[in-house]
Amino acid sequence: MSSCTAKTNVSLTSQDFIDIVLSKTQRKTPTVVHKQYKISRIRQFYMRKVKFSQQTFHDKLSTILTDFPKLDDIHPFYADLMNVLYDKDHYKLALGQINIALHLIDNVSKDYVRLLKYGDSLYRCKQLKKAALGRMATIMKRQAQSLQYLEQVRQHLSRLPSIDPNTRTLLICGFPNVGKSSFINKITRADVEVQPYAFTTKSLFVGHTDHRYLRWQVVDTPGILDHPLEDRNTIEMQAIAALAHLRAAILYVMDISEQCGHTIEQQVALFESIKPLFANKPLLVVLNKTDVIRLEELNPEQKALIQGFINDDIPVMEMSTFSEEGVMNVKTEACERLLSHRIEVKIKSKKVEGILNRLHVALPKPRDGCTRPAFVPEKVIEKRLEKGPKIKKKTERDLEVELEDDYSLDLKKNYDLPADFKYDVIPEFWEGKNIADYIDPDIMAKLEELEREEELRVESGVYEKEEEEMDDEEKEIHRLAGKIREKKAIIAIEGRIGRSGGAPVMPRAGRKRERSVSRLRSEFEELGVDMSNKSGAHFSRTKSRSASRPPIKKARADSAGRVSSSSRVTPRDQSGIRNVELKAKAKKMGHKAQGKMNQFGKAGEADRHIAVKMPRHLYSGKRGIGKTDRR
Amino acid sequence: MPQNEHIELFQKRYGFRMDYQERQRKKKAREHKLQSKMAQKLIGIKGKIFAKKRYSEKVQLKRTIKAHEEKKTRKKEDGKVPEGAMPAYLLDRENTSQAKLLSSMVKQKRKEKAGKWDVPLPKVRAQSEAEVFRVLKTGKSRRKGWKRLVTKVCFVGEGFTRKPPKYERFVRPMALRFKKAHVTHPELKATFCLPIVGVKKNPSSPMYTSLGVITKGTIIEVNVSELGLVTQGGKVVWGKYAQVTNNPENDGCINAILLV
Numbered sequence: 001m002s003s004c005t006a007k008t009n010v011s012l013t014s015q016d017f018i019d020i021v022l023s024k025t026q027r028k029t030p031t032v033v034h035k036q037y038k039i040s041r042i043r044q045f046y047m048r049k050v051k052f053s054q055q056t057f058h059d060k061l062s063t064i065l066t067d068f069p070k071l072d073d074i075h076p077f078y079a080d081l082m083n084v085l086y087d088k089d090h091y092k093l094a095l096g097q098i099n100i101a102l103h104l105i106d107n108v109s110k111d112y113v114r115l116l117k118y119g120d121s122l123y124r125c126k127q128l129k130k131a132a133l134g135r136m137a138t139i140m141k142r143q144a145q146s147l148q149y150l151e152q153v154r155q156h157l158s159r160l161p162s163i164d165p166n167t168r169t170l171l172i173c174g175f176p177n178v179g180k181s182s183f184i185n186k187i188t189r190a191d192v193e194v195q196p197y198a199f200t201t202k203s204l205f206v207g208h209t210d211h212r213y214l215r216w217q218v219v220d221t222p223g224i225l226d227h228p229l230e231d232r233n234t235i236e237m238q239a240i241a242a243l244a245h246l247r248a249a250i251l252y253v254m255d256i257s258e259q260c261g262h263t264i265e266q267q268v269a270l271f272e273s274i275k276p277l278f279a280n281k282p283l284l285v286v287l288n289k290t291d292v293i294r295l296e297e298l299n300p301e302q303k304a305l306i307q308g309f310i311n312d313d314i315p316v317m318e319m320s321t322f323s324e325e326g327v328m329n330v331k332t333e334a335c336e337r338l339l340s341h342r343i344e345v346k347i348k349s350k351k352v353e354g355i356l357n358r359l360h361v362a363l364p365k366p367r368d369g370c371t372r373p374a375f376v377p378e379k380v381i382e383k384r385l386e387k388g389p390k391i392k393k394k395t396e397r398d399l400e401v402e403l404e405d406d407y408s409l410d411l412k413k414n415y416d417l418p419a420d421f422k423y424d425v426i427p428e429f430w431e432g433k434n435i436a437d438y439i440d441p442d443i444m445a446k447l448e449e450l451e452r453e454e455e456l457r458v459e460s461g462v463y464e465k466e467e468e469e470m471d472d473e474e475k476e477i478h479r480l481a482g483k484i485r486e487k488k489a490i491i492a493i494e495g496r497i498g499r500s501g502g503a504p505v506m507p508r509a510g511r512k513r514e515r516s517v518s519r520l521r522s523e524f525e526e527l528g529v530d531m532s533n534k535s536g537a538h539f540s541r542t543k544s545r546s547a548s549r550p551p552i553k554k555a556r557a558d559s560a561g562r563v564s565s566s567s568r569v570t571p572r573d574q575s576g577i578r579n580v581e582l583k584a585k586a587k588k589m590g591h592k593a594q595g596k597m598n599q600f601g602k603a604g605e606a607d608r609h610i611a612v613k614m615p616r617h618l619y620s621g622k623r624g625i626g627k628t629d630r631r
Numbered sequence: 632m633p634q635n636e637h638i639e640l641f642q643k644r645y646g647f648r649m650d651y652q653e654r655q656r657k658k659k660a661r662e663h664k665l666q667s668k669m670a671q672k673l674i675g676i677k678g679k680i681f682a683k684k685r686y687s688e689k690v691q692l693k694r695t696i697k698a699h700e701e702k703k704t705r706k707k708e709d710g711k712v713p714e715g716a717m718p719a720y721l722l723d724r725e726n727t728s729q730a731k732l733l734s735s736m737v738k739q740k741r742k743e744k745a746g747k748w749d750v751p752l753p754k755v756r757a758q759s760e761a762e763v764f765r766v767l768k769t770g771k772s773r774r775k776g777w778k779r780l781v782t783k784v785c786f787v788g789e790g791f792t793r794k795p796p797k798y799e800r801f802v803r804p805m806a807l808r809f810k811k812a813h814v815t816h817p818e819l820k821a822t823f824c825l826p827i828v829g830v831k832k833n834p835s836s837p838m839y840t841s842l843g844v845i846t847k848g849t850i851i852e853v854n855v856s857e858l859g860l861v862t863q864g865g866k867v868v869w870g871k872y873a874q875v876t877n878n879p880e881n882d883g884c885i886n887a888i889l890l891v
Binding site: 019023026112114115118120123124127128131159160161190191192193202203204205206624625 | 632633634635636640674675676680765782804806807878880881882883884
């Protein structure tokens with residue numbers, strides 16, 4: 001199949017083809033032209049459009065032409081198969097039509113470009129371009145039929161099974177309904193449909209099987225009827241094509257029970273008629289459906305016919321795909337025959353000497369005449385003889401095969417209990433207690449022993465814990481630590497609750513009333529601090545505004561003497577700091593921390609580098625709709 | 632079933648999902664929504680193409696609906712015979728009605744009065760020299776302007792050789808020389824691509840006729856041996872006149888109607 005796919009993606013209908021090419025022309029060529037441009041510019045504009053359409057058509061059509069396989073270039077098996085399925089003439093004609101269309105489009109474009117050189121007004125050039133594109137579109141419209149046919153061919157071609165014509169292959173042929181598909185289902189994993197009506201298999205099927213660590217292809221063909229070549233229909237012709245071109249081992253399957261609807265005489269007659277196709281191929285005649293009737297039970301005339309095969313040196317084998325007897329033998333025999341045939345052919349060819357020269361089987365030369373068998377001590381030999389033949393233990397599987405329908409799996413029969421207890425049903429609980437706890441008969445004794453041990457341990461003081469004496473300080477610390485932990489947990493939970501909902505949050509500057517003296521008081525009192533003494537306090541009640549007094553405007557200065565604006569919220573660099581020295585210290589620490597970063601020269605926020613100031617995708621291209629004035 | 636039709640094989644063996652038919656039906660029922668969404672959203676050239684397609688679909692739909700409705704309504708059959716209906720044994724005869732005879736007589740008289748040429752395009756726009764010719768400046772300093780370049784499509788006969796370039800006044804470029812015309816037979820309604828024999832008359836000016844300039848309305852002579860026409864006497868007709876019906880310089884081809 002590697003040689004034979006049409007590699008295209010979906011091939012288009014002619015209408016789509018035209019639409020795509022025309023819209024591509026509209027998108028990829030300049031769109032604006034005015035009457036007042038120089039005539040050469042106008043001409044160039046329209047010539048470009050005509051040429052672009054021609055190029056696009058040309059490219060697309062030539063990809064179609066190259067993607068479809070040429071019947072002369074592929075393996076004759078596939079060429080024949082394609083002829084059978086798609087009619088060689090029709091196929092070649094369709095591709096020929098496409099080729100003609102290609103040349104016609106090229107000619108049209110050439111003519112009109114020549115004419116465009118003499119266009120002396122915008123109107124004339126535009127009309128010429130319209131005529132050119134219109135003509136190309138008409139040519140494509142006429143190819144609708146060919147394109148449709150090629151699309152169908154491409155789809156069918158991609159679905160052909162991948163048969164490698166050069167590898168080891170077994171080919172199964174015979175009348176319809178003899179059991180070819182059942183056979184291939186048995187030896188490979190190909191899931192071919194098996195039905196009682198004739199011509200269930202309508203095309204070639206492939207399966208793979210293994211033999212001697214090699215991969216073998218098994219090809220199942222549709223049944224062949226016995227009539228001359230000219231009368232054969234497409235389905236049979238596929239089988240004939242496979243027979244003719246694949247170098248494979250042929251398995252001619254016959255139905256000796258005549259259930260397929262054809263007598264043995266007819267089947268032998270078919271064999272004779274397609275015998276020329278079996279030249280130079282290892283052949284095997286397989287008698288199927290032997291579960292119904294065996295070879296010995298046939299009447300003498302039929303036996304004579306089969307004997308005829310044997311006389312002609314064609315091996316005859318029996319099998320039954322229903323009961324699976326003889327199937328593996330047939331496969332092995334066929335594989336062996338093909339392998340030996342292929343080796344023979346290879347030996348006869350000239351390449352063999354090159355290989356044989358490099359092969360050398362080395363056998364060790366015997367040093368002297370005495371034999372050296374394997375050494376087994378005498379005692380062992382005696383013991384072996386004493387033991388007698390190995391008694392094969394009867395497995396469950398054997399029992400199952402013996403009893404067939406009467407067999408039932410009984411896992412309890414090998415229990416190590418007295419016979420009347422074996423099949424008892426044991427509950428899990430009884431009277432509120434677990435039965436598993438009481439299974440052991442000595443369980444009470446064990447429990448008592450354990451308890452005694454435990455008492456001894458307790459007495460000896462294994463479990464004594466050292467109780468440390470904490471002094472007051474440590475106790476206090478413990479207590480405080482507990483309180484802190486509790487408070488932390490509460491804050492964390494409150495924070496989580498507070499974050500939920502996505503309600504709009506006031507910005508920091510807006511949160512005026514958060515930090516108030518009353519809040520301070522209550523929090524510290526909660527912690528146990530005495531807040532009644534006001535004299536040494538750093539906080540004071542905020543002045544409440546009254547309507548009578550106009551506000552005295554004065555510059556507010558903070559402790560460092562700097563005048564600040566009249567916003568109530570403390571700025572961030574002061575918000576957590578108690579006094580000026582600490583502020584200076586904090587600033588210093590901040591600077592110190594930054595020093596290391598600066599020393600390493602790592603890129604900070606201000607060091608972003610823009611590599612490309614005018615990336616092309618932002619500054620070029622047309623807009624889908626609208627103007628391109630702003631970028 | 633071919634080996635690699637996995638989907639079809641699975642469907643054959645195990646059938647479809649339980650809600651498969653339901654889903655298909657619902658999907659189909661939703662299609663009109665997609666159509667309307669597209670119709671509203673598409674703008675620009677895509678919108679125009681879509682609108683055009685949709686319009687033709689709608690026309691078809693309306694036609695079928697109308698046809699169905701006709702079937703539904705019942706009409707009483709009145710036993711009127713359509714005009715011109717004849718019994719079968721009289722069908723071969725060509726009856727000329729009275730009116731037809733009269734009108735053909737009148738037409739004949741008029742033709743004789745008007746003149747020999749009774750052409751499909753009786754009147755055409757006259758082409759001025761400025762339209763047909765373009766001044767070609769020659770000379771070392773491009774000052775001499777006596778040469779003219781023909782800007783319309785022309786026909787030069789077989790075996791045509793130019794005058795020596797130094798002396799030729801009218802330049803007829805090769806790109807604008809055409810040999811074939813697409814000629815339509817007015818009765819058969821079929822078009823053939825026939826070789827031109829010569830230019831008979833250009834209605835704008837006899838100069839154009841002598842130069843072989845072909846514009847709309849020009850009478851040309853075409854080689855009709857392809858059609859296989861035979862005269863009464865048994866002679867083969869090989870040349871006939873045709874009148875040009877398009878502007879060849881705009882379309883890049885010459886379309887003509889045969890004058891029978």
